[in-house]
Amino acid sequence: MELMVFSGTANPGLSKGIADYLKISLGKIEIKRFADSEIYVRFLENIRGKDVFLIQGTSKPVNENLMELLVMIDAAKRASAARITAVMPYFGYARQDRKATSREPITAKLVADIVSKAGADRVITLDLHSGQLQGFFNIPLDNLTSSIKLMDYAKNKNLDNLLVVAPDAGAAKNSTKIARKLGTELAIVNKARAKHNEAEVCNIIGEVSGMNCIMFDDLIDTAGTICCVAGELKKAGAKEIFACASHGLFSKDALEKISKAPISEVVVTNSIPQETNQKACKKIKTIEIADLIGEAINRTHKNESISSLFD
Secondary structure: OOEEEEEOOOOHHHHHHHHHHHOOOOOOEEEEEOOOOOEEEEEOOOOOOOEEEEEOOOOOOHHHHHHHHHHHHHHHHHOOOOEEEEEEOOOOOOOOOOOOOOOOOOHHHHHHHHHHHHOOOEEEEEOOOOHHHHHHOOOOEEEEOOHHHHHHHHHHOOOOOEEEEEOOHHHHHHHHHHHHHHOOEEEEEEEEEEEOOEEEEEEEEOOOOOOEEEEEEEEEOOOHHHHHHHHHHHHOOOOOEEEEEEEEOOOOOHHHHHHHOOOOEEEEEOOOOOHHHHHHOOOEEEEOOHHHHHHHHHHHHOOOOOHHHHO
16 A cells, blocks of 8 residues: 555644655645635545545644544545544543543543544554553554653753652653653652642652752643642752653643743643744743654554554
């Protein structure tokens, strides 16, 4: 089968980088909105019998980008693509992965279902909010990780007295692995959340005084957690403070909070476009992941191992 890669409108810069890594051109596709805002998609070249990869994350506007992906999948299915892989650099709705209180939806499962029902044969994504989300899919899913790239960033800082900090209990497992690979100690922040998108630090488990601290998490949304934790770390005597995350959403007044917080740099991947955010806040730094996703696409197309990428 011939490999063909098409881009949605969510992150065209990343899609171009992926195509450049694969040494191919992005497929020709028309995506537009009707007057009533309905989405129209048409492939402008033959994809019958082809191995088709559709690159479309579901960052803001989440529902628009999700629906665009579904329409792209349906169009590819009806155009007789041999295999359709949805490449979702950022998987929206991932935080709604359980019923925390009564009468709530499990929207992550709903999104997994509709992507497969639309006609996707497999999914490639990056750093799901929690590992168990892989079980929500009834089709093959490859959950890539940017940890290696974020660790390389930490190593290249050449900081003495380096300490890895898990900003909450949910990040503890991955932070423990990173601390072990970096050869550093680990501190964990016990965090309470009064309501959605608001965090309150309870206490810090570990010695942070005189240490250069790097926080690792899967995403930064309103930045309430990292800014709150950074403040507590500074009070506890930390030196420089850095934050790393796979996905930088930066909703509401997140950039303003980061600008005022005692954080030297906030490093995220370009799973979500960051050009505007970097102009608004000089602390935002971006790590390129086009090569990581491009190699995953290449290996999927050739039916080669993806897990060996992270060995």
